[in-house]
Amino acid sequence: MEIIKATGIFYLFVLFFCMIMLPVSTEAQYSGGDGDGYDSESSGEICVLNYNAAFYGGSGDGYCSCGSIPSPLPVELISFSAKLETNIVILTWQTATETNNYGFFVERNVIRTLGGADGWQPIDFIPGAGNSNSPKEYRYIDELTDLEKIPETIEYRLKQTDTDGSFEYSDVVAVETQNFASLPTNFQLYQNYPNPFNPSTKIKFSVGQICNLSCPGIPTTLKIYNSLGAEITTLVNELKSPGTYEVEWNAAGFASGIYFCAIKSGNFRSVRKIILMK
8 A cells, every 4th residue: 555655646746747847838739839838949849748658557657758749731732734725714723731721812914015014913712622631623714804905925823821811822824825816706607718619618607705614615516508408417516615616628528519507506596608619
């Protein structure tokens, strides 16, 4: 009994010593602070009593040990790219981990040879995943409809913002727009060229902007009919984003005569007479 009492007094002394000599920093323990409450200069270091060793028969003899509280996972951006397609720019990016991620402000800088640059302007906001230790993918489509003049270069960057308001900028990505064409405002089927033709001709058409460019597209068909109204071939049958397109019809296997090219795109309908002359 005397041995048990002595052992108990010893462990109480160890506990008292650690509480007095090595106070725990609440700030360091829970937020990785600068060490208020103890003398270590290491961010997040904390001294604690090994209760398991002291009271539950652990391998130690009841001691005070120092360790580090892991820092929160950062918002780690592992990719960011921009791709110019028909009258739109598609931005994609991926994160490996996220902590307290409020989201991403998408910023754009329009550069013109004549007139300089517009400067960085926020154009949209994409919410983040908050907290995540798995990869997350994001996508944004810049429709460019607010640009009055065609630029030569368009730059993009992400302003990643935390829930506490702190932020960090990504690297800048850019697209060159030398072949950029302004968005058509109307649907149109142009006269084929050449006409008459032998044996091939080119047919140009425009799909107007009637939906947000982030939508899949507008159902569009372009078909050729003979003089009796029978359909003989289909040149286009797919969803089309707003823009101007050109297809070629090779009529080497058809007889000379008058044909009709008909387009359907959304609610738009139009027909052109074309002449194959061999």
